[in-house]
Amino acid sequence: MIREILRMGDPRLLQIAKPVLKFNTPELRALLVDLFDTMHAADGAGLAAPQIGVSLRVVIFGYADLNARNPRFPDAPAVPETVLINPVLEPLGDELEDGWEGCLSVPGLRGMVPRDARLRYTGFDAEGEPIDRTVDGFHARVVQHECDHLDGVLYPMRIRDFTRFGYTDVLFPGILATDD
Numbered sequence: 391m392i393r394e395i396l397r398m399g400d401p402r403l404l405q406i407a408k409p410v411l412k413f414n415t416p417e418l419r420a421l422l423v424d425l426f427d428t429m430h431a432a433d434g435a436g437l438a439a440p441q442i443g444v445s446l447r448v449v450i451f452g453y454a455d456l457n458a459r460n461p462r463f464p465d466a467p468a469v470p471e472t473v474l475i476n477p478v479l480e481p482l483g484d485e486l487e488d489g490w491e492g493c494l495s496v497p498g499l500r501g502m503v504p505r506d507a508r509l510r511y512t513g514f515d516a517e518g519e520p521i522d523r524t525v526d527g528f529h530a531r532v533v534q535h536e537c538d539h540l541d542g543v544l545y546p547m548r549i550r551d552f553t554r555f556g557y558t559d560v561l562f563p564g565i566l567a568t569d570d
């Protein structure tokens with residue numbers, strides 16, 4: 391079911407989400423269906439459970455072929471479709487990388503956000519099987535953005551240079567067709 395996406399200003403987006411304690415439950419399966427339905431309907435690259443008002447440490451992200459399916463990220467490389475539960479992120483090295491970000495909870499805007507260029511993330515998939523990946527680039531950025539939602543952090547809180555924060559259609563006239 392497509393759910394309403396909370397927008398910045400809603401205090402529920404600022405909460406620290408709770409860990410999932412039980413896998414393979416009907417509730418968890420229903421939550422994941424709703425997250426995917428909502429993300430696909432909004433053409434998002436990722437979505438975190440708190441964005442639909444569920445305060446659990448669950449994020450989804452990725453597309454088998456992001457370029458083809460997601461007009462919001464025309465230049466983004468493909469990221470595998472992933473369910474990540476109770477994630478733990480470990481930066482590898484000190485290198486930060488600047489990149490443009492948007493968020494379905496902050497519609498119409500983009501900002502330049504520094505993120506760890508390379509990281510290892512661990513967690514669990516929908517069945518409770520462990521996930522352990524080392525990633526960089528856009529994949530690393532998406533994971534950091536989505537997992538920030540679990541700690542009540544929205545990307546504007548990470549912006550350092552506010553001269554590179556603005557409305558998508560003004561920043562990128564004619565390039566991105568969709569609003570968000």
Ligand code: NI
Nearest residue numbers: 492493494495
């Ligand atoms: Ni977001």
